[in-house]
Amino acid sequence: MVLRTRISDALKQAMKDKDAGRLSTLRLINAAIKDKDIAARANGNDDGVPQSEVLAILGKMVKQRQESARAYEEGGRLDLAEQERKEIAIIEEFLPRQLSEEETNAAIDAAIADIGAESIRDMGKVIGALKSKYTGQMDFGAVGPAVKDRLS
Template identity: 55%
Template sequence: MRQQFTDALKEAMKAGDKRRVSTVRLITAALKDRDIEARGAGKEPLSDDEILGVLQKMVKQRQESLKIYEDAGRADLAEQEREELAIIMGFMPRQMDEAQVKAAIDAAVAETGAASLKDMGKVMAALKERYAGQMDFGKASAAIKARLSGQA
């Protein structure tokens, strides 16, 4: 994945796409920060799944900022966030739709033998292991909670 970012940066620089250059640089800076943090803790550099986690966090930040800017009537800043969001999401795997998320949750619940809300952590861990970067775990968490409490 790291090579993808390097290639994207080179292409954007050649094309003179300033927004893409700055966004890819933001991504690489975030990854370097996390690598330095990991090295300080005696861990290896980030794996592809961990990189997807960083990207997912960046997407969530952009979505929150976008909402704030739209609510404040700052169309210029909102447009910048929209562009950055699109660029970051271009590096992520395709997101699962609701039916796929529900099926994945059902499979994870069956596999882990989860029967109550106490088992929610097991289900989340199984989903994060298999579907990093492919689903919104905030929404998945609510769906798991509903499923395990017998509401879905």
């Protein structure tokens, strides 16, 4: 099922269940996707953003909430940190399974071999190939240094 449809169906179900917390998070997801769709239409793309972009939006939302939860914990606001974690759980329902460290390393090695990357200059090509294939499945903040180590 298409990701947008899954989100829309979950939104409708949350309305029926009168689950206010889940409903507000799903509305935030919908709003973020629609914002990107509007920006894409302004650039001449009438179909909106592709699914890979929706996955990137969801990944960004998870990271934002993880940072907020950390900040709330440091500030002693455990109630707000817990709310952020609940939102993370809801958002992650729509993300594909995260690759393990071994799977990530294998994917990096395969991308380097496919591209024929030999030096640090090829790092952008390797990251681009990984993003096109594994968007939403790996943390690219951690992948960058790993690719750099292998190409150095």
